[in-house]
Amino acid sequence: MSPAFDELVQRLKALPGLGIRSAERIALHLLVQKPEDVLPLQEAITKAAEKLHRCPICGNLAEGDCCSICADSNRDPHLLCVVENVPDLLAIERSSAYRGRYHVLHGKLSPLHDVGPEELNLGNFTARLEEEKIREIILAVSNDIEGEATCHYLTENLIPREVTVSRIGFGLPSGAGVVFADATTLKSALEARRPMS
C-alpha cells in the first residue's frame, strides 16, 4: 500500500502469534479507525520498555530491583517452581494453588533449535538453590520430549540430591505446554504432584 504502512505491518507480523492478516487488521485499526489510540499506545510501550526488565533473581518481568513475587515476603521462601516462560508463570499464578517462588528458564533444551543450557536462564540457578535454601522444586515444564529432557538435565546436573523434586504436566494433554491448561487442571496437577524417581 505504502512503504510506511508495509513497514508497520512487517513489524507487527514479526510479533509472536500474529499472522499477516492480523497484522494488517491491527495496522488499519490504529491508522484508520482509532488514530487517537496511537499516541497512548506508543507511550505505554515506551514506558514499559523503560521500566520493565527481567528480574535478576527469577527471570520474571520486574519493575524495580526484583519482581513482585521475589519481593513478596509472604511466599514460601524454600519452595521453587521452574517454568519455561512468563505466560506459564502467569497461568500458575491465576490458579492460585501455589505459594512459592519461581524460576523462569525462558525456553527449554532444544538441539533442533540450537538451544542448549547456555541459552537458558540458568546462570544463577545453583547459587539460588543454595542461598535461598530451597527444599522443594516443582518442574512445571511442558510434557513433550524437549520438556522432559530439560527436567532430566536439571535434576541430573544442577539440583542437589537432598532437594525434593516433583514434576507436573502429567495431567495435561500430552505435548501441550503449561499455558494451555486451565486453572482447575493446573490446580489439581499442583496438588497431585509426585516426586520424580
Add this chain to the structure above:
Amino acid sequence: MRLEALHLQEYRNIPLARLRFAGNRIFLQGPNGQGKTNLLEAIAYATAMRSFRTADYHHLMRTGAGETGLLYFFASDRGESSQLEIRLRSGGRELRWDDRRIPRLGEIIGHFPVVVFSSQDLQILRGAPSLRRRWLDMTLGTTSPEYLQILRDYQEALQARNKLLRKPPFVEALFAPFENLLVEKGQKLRKLREEGLARLTGLVESFYYRLTGGHEEGVLRYLPGTRQTDPGAWRERLSAERERDHFRGGTGSGPHRDDWTFWLDENDARAQASEGQQRGLVLALGLAQCRLFKEVLQEEPILLADDILGELDPQRRRRFWDLLPAEAQIFATGTEWPDLPQEETWQKWEVSEGRFEALLGKER
C-alpha cells in the same frame, strides 16, 4: 462403515464428480489411466489423510487447480452418518467433520478405516524395510493413539540426538537426557510393535492357510533394529556409539531400523517363495489388517481391491471373496468385467477420462 456418496472437485484428473454409491459392492471398469485408482486413492485418503501412492498431497491436486475438494458421506455400522470434507491448497490442508473444523489432522485417524488391496502390495514383502515400517506404523497407528504418540516422541528424541551428534565434542550432560528418552520411548515402541506383529501374525497365518487351502504356514517375524533389551545396556551402547554415529551421520541402531519379514514354512519368503506364494502372503496381510481394524475400532473397514482380481487364479479368487467379511463395503476395479460372485448385487460403473458413469439398471 459405508461410503454412500463422494464428491470430488479438481482432484487428480477429475474436474468434478458427484458419485452416489448403491449398496456394498461396487465395481469400476475401464482402461488403465482413466481414473479408477484415483478414485480408490481418494476413498483411502480419509483414513489418515495419507495417500497410498504419494507422500506429497499436491499430487492429488488437478494440474493448475488452486483448490481441491473431497467431500465424503459416510454411514457407520450403527447407521450414524457423518460428513467429512477435505480441502487441499498449495498453502495447506483443511479438514471439516460434520461442519466442525478439525485443526489437528490426526484427530480423524481411526474413524474412517479403509483397507487397500493393490498389485503394489507385493512391494511390502519385496521392497525396502522403510516400506514395511511405514505399513506397520500406519496399521498400528490407526488402531492406537498411544502408538502414534510414542512413535512421535521417539522420532523427536531421535532427531534431537542426531542433531547433537553433528557437533563434537560430545558433552555427556547434553546427550544423556535425550538418550534416556530415546531408550524409554524406544522400548515402548518396540513392545507395541512386538505385540502388534504377534497379533497380526496369528491372523496372517489363519488367512493364508484358508486362502491356499491349508498347505503352508505363513507367518511374520519381527527383526528389531537393536539387539539391546535392557535399558541400562542400551543407554551405555548409545553413549559408546556417539563417535561412530557422528561419522555415520546419524543414530545407527534402534527401532527406526526395525524390520519384519514374511516366513513360509520356515523359509524367508522374500528369497524362497514363488510369486504366487508372495501374492498370497500380502493378500493375507491385507485381510489381517482388515480384521484388526474391525476388532479394535469396532467398525468394518471399507475394502478397496485395485485391479488384483486378474492376478489370482480362479480358485484363489473364489477363496479370497469367501474370506472377505460379508458386511464390508467393497470397491473393486478392473480393465475387464470379471465374473463376480453374486453378480446381481454389484453396482457397475464405467470409467473413462476422469468421468464415472453408473450403468443403468443397477442403481437402487
